[in-house]
Amino acid sequence: xxxxxxxxxxxxxxxxxxxxxxxxxxxxxxxxxxxxxxxxxxxxxxxxxxxxxxxxxxxxxxxxxxxxxxxxxxxxxxxxxxxxxxxxxxxxxxxxxxxxxxxxxxxxxxxxxxxxxxxxxxxxxxxxxxxxxxxxxxxxxxxxxxxxxxxxxxxxxxxxxxxxxxxxxxxxxxxxxxxxxxxxxxxxxxxxxxxxxxxxxxxxxxxxxxxxxxxxxxxxxxxxxxxxxx
Amino acid sequence: xxxxxxxxxxxxxxxxxxxxxxxxxxxxxxxxxxxxxxxxxxxxxxxxxxxxxxxxxxxxxxxxxxxxxxxxxxxxxxxxxxxxxxxxxxxx
Numbered sequence: 001x002x003x004x005x006x007x008x009x010x011x012x013x014x015x016x017x018x019x020x021x022x023x024x025x026x027x028x029x030x031x032x033x034x035x036x037x038x039x040x041x042x043x044x045x046x047x048x049x050x051x052x053x054x055x056x057x058x059x060x061x062x063x064x065x066x067x068x069x070x071x072x073x074x075x076x077x078x079x080x081x082x083x084x085x086x087x088x089x090x091x092x093x094x095x096x097x098x099x100x101x102x103x104x105x106x107x108x109x110x111x112x113x114x115x116x117x118x119x120x121x122x123x124x125x126x127x128x129x130x131x132x133x134x135x136x137x138x139x140x141x142x143x144x145x146x147x148x149x150x151x152x153x154x155x156x157x158x159x160x161x162x163x164x165x166x167x168x169x170x171x172x173x174x175x176x177x178x179x180x181x182x183x184x185x186x187x188x189x190x191x192x193x194x195x196x197x198x199x200x201x202x203x204x205x206x207x208x209x210x211x212x213x214x215x216x217x218x219x220x221x222x223x224x225x226x227x228x229x230x
Numbered sequence: 231x232x233x234x235x236x237x238x239x240x241x242x243x244x245x246x247x248x249x250x251x252x253x254x255x256x257x258x259x260x261x262x263x264x265x266x267x268x269x270x271x272x273x274x275x276x277x278x279x280x281x282x283x284x285x286x287x288x289x290x291x292x293x294x295x296x297x298x299x300x301x302x303x304x305x306x307x308x309x310x311x312x313x314x315x316x317x318x319x320x321x322x
Contacts, residue, residue, distance in 0.1 A: 018240050022247055058255065065251035073247075110306065112315035126303065150258060166285040173289035177296040184304050192311055 008206040009223065011122075015077050017205045019070050026066040027138060031179055033060035038172040064146045071139045092122040092219075099125040122219040130188065133181045137174055145171040 012020070033056045036043035047056040078090070101118070102125050108114030118124075123131065145167045148155045152164050190198050201207045212220045309315065 014240070018243055021240075022244050058259070061255045061259070062248075062251050065254050066247055069247050069251060106310070107306075110310040110315065112319035126307065129303070151261075163282060163285075166282040169286050169289050173293050176293055177300075180297050180300050184300050184307075187304060188307060192307070194311065 007209045009209055009212060009220075010205055011201050011207040011212070012205040014205065015073070017203065019074050019077075020202055023067055023070045026063040026070065027178075027182065029063040030060060030067065031175070031182075033057070033063065034172075034175055035179075038175070061150060064143075064150070067138065068143055068147075071143065093128060093131055095128060096121075099128060119217040119221075120215065120219065121222065122216060124216070126188070130181075130185050134185075137178050137181060141174045142171060142178060145174070 032046060033050070036046040036056065037053075037060070040047075047053045050056045050059065082090070098121070102120065105114055105116070105118040106125070109117045148159070148164075148167050149171060152167075156164065189195065189202065209220065
């Protein structure tokens, strides 16, 4: 139980919380409206509820644009932060040598060979994989193929016509990978016994120091060294 | 009322993003009325578009490898949380 004197530290900024909520909701809407387009025989009942295919398609495109806008906001926000405040968000997210040693230590610990769980920084290697999968699959691959499908006749000037339909299968294929990845993210973030039924850190941006010291001790040590937490 | 300034700011930003997205989508729809997703595959095929068999095969392979990898990660996470091997080693 959280005590009255329990201290909290900022894990996510306000903009990260807002971007996550917007991105998560848009991705959810993209799944609901997108899969019936790829699998109309099985999921054709969803567009019927949503007043038909044209409106479902319109909602899908709006949600796609929302996701691209949130990605754009994230890029602009972190670029400006890095330039003017010198707050290097990427230093926590970029793959480091430590991640590879953490993977080996984690495997050893999980299978009872190693004695100690690796001391993670702000993001563990698995959380970094999660972040990169969202950036590459949802942001880049689905984003680019989605924009091409949205305006194919514009892109036919640079893409051979016989390849255009393949973007449909690329978009649908990576959507399947995306939904499997998001389910894993959901399990890791909310459904695992440590956090079930919900982990509120992503909604209020704050984590108790006690929890942070248990799950991300190296990060706590870093911010204590920087004087953020005493 | 229990509404904070932060919540109002967040709702305003999200509402602005949604309105902007609707406007952008509507504008794109007006300028390019023929989204590929609206064209049935046969009609697209008749226009010279066709699915590339090699890309389709590669996509299936990518999906299979990605899904198996993600399931592997999930299994690993589950074993770690359950502590099965650690408990077994400790004789519990």
